[in-house]
Amino acid sequence: MAVLRDAVGQVLHWSDRRGGAVLASELIGNSKDLVRDVQVTGPGNTSYMYEYDALGGWLLRTGRPLAEDTQKPWTADTTPHWPDVGYAIRSFTHDKTGQLTKVTSEMGGEVSMTYDARGNVASTKTCRGAGGTDCRTEYSAYHANTIWPPLDPRWDKLWEFRDGRSSGPTDNTYKKYRNITAAGDVASEFGPDGGLKTYSYTDGVQTGPDGKAMPPGLLKTETVKVNATTSAVTQYLYDQFGGLVQTTVPSGLVTKYTYDEIGRKKTETQISDTYPNGVTTTYDYDKMSRVTAITGPVTTDAVTGEQHQQKAELEYDADGNVVKTTARDLKTADEPRLTTLTYDDRNRLASTVDADGKQSQQGYDDAGNRTWSEDANGNRFEYKYSDLNMPTEVWDLNLPADPNNPPTDGPREGIDYAVRSKTQYDLAGRKRAEVDAMGRLVTYDYNLDDTLKTKKLEGFHNPDGSTRPYVLESNTYDKAGNRVQAVTDNGKSTTAYTIDVAGRVGTETSDPAGLKRKATYVHDLAGNVTRQENTGDWSNADIAGPAVVVDATNYVFDAAGRRVSQTVENAAGNLTTSWVYDQRGLTTAMTTPRGNASGAVKADFTTAYVNDELGRLIKTVAPKVKAEQDGGIPTDAQPTALVGYGAFGQATSSKDALGNVTKSVFDKLGRTAEVSGASYTPPGGSAVTPKTSFSYDAVGNLLQQVDERGNATRFTYDQLNQQVQVDVPGKTNDERAVTKVTYTPNGDVESTTDPLGAVKKFTYDDLDRMVTSTSVERKPTAGNFVTRLTYDDMDNVVSAQSPSGAVALSSYDTLGQLTKSTDPNNVVSQLGYDYAGRQVRSSDGMGRSSVATYDKAGQLVSSKTLNSSNVALGTTVLGYDLDGNLVSSTPASGNRASTYTYDALGRLLTQTDPVSASDQVNVSYGYDAAGNRTRYTDGRGNSTAYTVNSLGLPEKVIEPSTTAHPALTDRTWTASYDAAGNAVSLLSPGGVTRTRVFDAAGRLQSETGANAEAPTAARNLTYDLGGRLATSSALDGVNTYSYNDRGMLLRADGPSGTSTQGYDP
Secondary structure, eight states, rough: EEEEEESSEEEEEOOOOOSSSSEEEOEEEEEEEEEEEEEETTTTOOEEEEEETTOOOOOOEEEEEEEEEOOOOOOSSSSSSOOOSSSSEEEEOOOOOOOOEEEEEEOOOEEEEEEEETOOOEEEEEEEEETTTEEEEEEEEOOOOTOOOTTTTTOOEEEEEEEOOOSSSOOOTEEEEEETTTTTTTTEEEEESOEEEEEEEEESSOOOOTTSOTTTTTTEEEEESSSOOOOOEEEEEETTTSSSEEEEEOOEEEEEEEEESSSSSSEEEESSSSSSOOEEEEEEEEETTTTTEEEEEEETTTTTTEEOOOEEEEOTTTSSOOEEEEEEEEEEEOOOEEEEEETTTTTEEEEEEOOOOOOEEEEOOOOOOEEEOOOOTOOOEEEEOOOOOOOEEEEEEEEEETTTTTTTTSSTTTTTEEEEEEEEOTOOOOOEEETTOOOOEEEEOTTSSSSEEEEEEEHHHHESSOEEEEEEEEEOTTSOOOEEEEEEGGTTTTEEEOOOOOOOOOEEEEEETTTTEEEEEEEOTOOOOOEEEEEEBBBSSSSSSSSOEEEEEEEEETTOOOOEEEEEEEETTOOEOOOEEOOOOOOEEEEEEEGGGGTTTTTGGGGEEEEESSSSSEEEEEOOOEEEOTTOOOOOOEEEEEEOTTTTTTTEEOOTOOOOEEEEEEESSOOOOEEEEOOOOOTSSSSOOOOOEEOOTSSOOEEEOOOTTEEEEEEOOTTOOEEEEEEEEEESSSSSSEEEEEEEEEEEOOEOOOTTTTTTEEOOOTOOOEEEEEEEESSSSSSEEEEEEOOTSSSSSEEEEEETSSSEEEEOOOTTTEEEEEEEEEEEEEEEEOSOOOEEEEEEETTTTEEEOOOSOOOOOEEEEEEOOOOOEEEEEEEOOOOOEEEEEEEEOOOOOOOEEEOOTEEEEEEEEESSSSSSEEEEEEOOOSSSSEEEEEEEEEEEEEEEEETSOOOEEEEOOOOOOSGGGGGGGEEEOTTTTOOEEEETTTTTEEEEETTTSSSEEEEEEOSSOOOOOEEEEEEEETSEEEEEETTTTTEEEETTSSSSSSEEEEOOOEOOOOOOO
16 A cells, blocks of 8 residues: 655545555635545546535535446546546535535436524425426424523434425424434424324333343333324333343333343343243354354244254354354254355455355455356356446356357357346436347436436337337326326326325325226324225226225224234125234234124134244144044044244144145255155055155256156256256156257247157247247148237237237227227127226127126126126026125026035035925035045935045045945945056946056056956057157057147047048148
8 A cells, every 4th residue: 555645744645455546636726716636546447536625625526437437547647637528527515604505416406405593404405307397395493492501412403304295394284293302312203194103211210120220311112103092112121231131012022132241142032922931042152252153942843843953153264254154953963054155355255155065156356346156057147347336237158159150259258158238327327228138228217306207118119110119117206206106008007196194105096097996095103004995987897887886995903013803894794804913923813704793703713823933833723613534423623734844944844634744855955855745555555655856956946856656857957047948757767758948038938849849939029028929830731830919008919810810809998908809700799897807797799798796895796697688688696604605696597596504614514405495405515624525415315425545635435325235345436546646546346446557757558447347458548758649549459649740630540540630720
């Protein structure tokens, strides 16, 4: 480092070994304008200029390089020079006392300030438009009292603030204000909506948990007014040294802290109603007070009962950088997970070796910008920056170079590359333009107050090849900077917002000049949405709807800000869902609307949840229901599911309501390595345990999945981690069916090649919407079959042209809802929508219509059919319980309604269908604890039983006993499965069996029968690599099948006969 000083010792020149330099000028100017210029040159020869008033020391101007400019090399001239071009200038204006009165940005935006008599900022005026137009002024006032002594801490404390929507300093519409204690602390804060937050402080006399006086002036309580009757209080307690030792949040959760002799946190204990004895995390330190270990609480796997305790250990180098982290389980012998890190000579992260031993690296320039990175797969990317150290380009250096035409203009000789993105900035350093990997240009335009004005795609290509700008986003703001209108889809979609006095969204209206679909929000004083109302106009419905319909949902929050109930208003009865939480804010119970109805027993419709010490859901207990299994008598059950976690946070086991356990094994990086299902014993067979394994590449892409029968599916990826090849088993695991995929530079699928070489190609417009899909056909006649899509500016498909040239047209309303479809035969169908966007009318090409009606909860309550003259032909009427289960259905004929009942889990129990005024058919159903249907009882009272195996697959169907077939074996159908869930054996009454064999792809390969009354022929099937049926056995030989590249059958030939098919485009 070199330093040059003037005669009085002031620094004129300073430079470091990385190329950084500071130049300060001699005083220049005249007696009326005496200034000093300072030039700061960064390590990358990037120069910044600062100009100061030589007498007052006030900053007058700053100059920084343009984002795209490259500065000239620094020279040893000790006089800085303001260049004529290449710098963005920000200027500062001061009054005669030196107070800053105006800041003019690099883009010409102005911010002006005025001050009160004590030098506090009284107003701040910001102009959004050029020439000082579209301005807003914020006003501030400060505590002042002439009787206060000069050093009273209340002096100059902010008292009132009015945002830019205010008409002047006395407009109280948007006023926020606060009171200050005699000690200068904030006592209360008031919002413009009546919101109130109050604070209290320790007085030096009150004692903490240690029985000793807490120091004065520390925050003791913070109280937030939620509504007229509820406040949220947070409490703080301290030790005698002022260390925070306890917090109590509004839910009642207590957190306690202990410290060692030099004030380092040793323990943090969370005390709640779930764990009243506390959940403790401990911290260890080295002699430099760096954390060396964090030990969590002991947890228990809810399924296996095994205990775990995670400890994280950290090691440091001499500069204090973390060089190694170790995660270990103190309760098991599981292998620890180690991560090592290295740094360059400037303490910047250089490499990371993960717990699996895979290394990623990165490098930097002298300014600290990351200039290259190489992932654990060896994929390298390089990055360019502007003189302001903002990213400008991303280079992909992983493309194979053509040895016959090696690239010469890339960042590295002999290596091909692709520019994935380019970014440009304006004078103020805001993003001005982006160019993606396809060369598409998006530009950004800002207001002078830095709010985004427009975002535009330049040169969008229309289907006819012409170009036009496409406005992606255009925004309007109020005087407080809140966005009040967003116009998207090139001006076709508009959303308007109103903002309340507290700055919260009050209404949100889509298509405000048309269908006016509006959501209105009501907030409590804490900012929680307590009511939402939805309204709007009908679209293309052609039926008389109510003039104004309001769908409303009300929410109730507790003092801790947790939603405890939600009520949907509905004419047939309001629908209320409620929740209960523990003091940690975790859900412990949820009750459906049926349980919240008047007179209901809440527990009968409540699901309970249990969370472990770390807040993870480990147990779910459903409400009581009847469970039936193996044809037994129904018994009461509360279906319970468990989840068990290992020390490293992954769910390692789960148990369903039937006791079936699934186990998962994870690799050192927390990726699923193996999943084992519940053990399964086929009838008359040996137990098998389904097991699936997974393997990954160094960056976490799934490389191989091996199924329960040992057959592997393999995946290949490109340098962007896009899947480029899927390799699945064919007839055997050795026969492979490979599908290949290519992508556009933007990541859209460009082509697919199936295992038989059939190719499909896709093209996209500048908005990444698919515009053509081409099937390349090789037989019977070579050809390209192209489907073409055309879109409107709202991304709706307005025209679809098939390969034959037939065109289907679609029309949409101003909200993008499909209202009209015209098929290639010019047959028109129409759709209409209600105020909430639900389809309420559909009309076919003959003018016949179906009209739907919904209640305010969004449930379909009637469906009416009309003829072409709009004469009603019949109406179906539906009724629901409070949980949304269908409980009645009246047919269009108007005959008696069918009725339905459900258990607490919403499973259908009974169905009653009247057949006359005095007779009805009653059907009922039974289920096991996991929800599998285990019984069906028909209208005559005959019950059929069903059983399910541990794989969750149907195992037996047992029909009711009859006089002719009373024996169980004569009325039972049984299925046996392999480990992958393929039904390999079917046993029917009379001992008739069907034995199946499946190929490696899980397709039926052969089937044989035995013990039937007559001999049965074996069935054999083969498939081509595309998964299509290639041969099937017949009585006198084999049938063969051939296809075109679009998967259409061309010829079937064999003993069963010969047929050929031809297709139009």
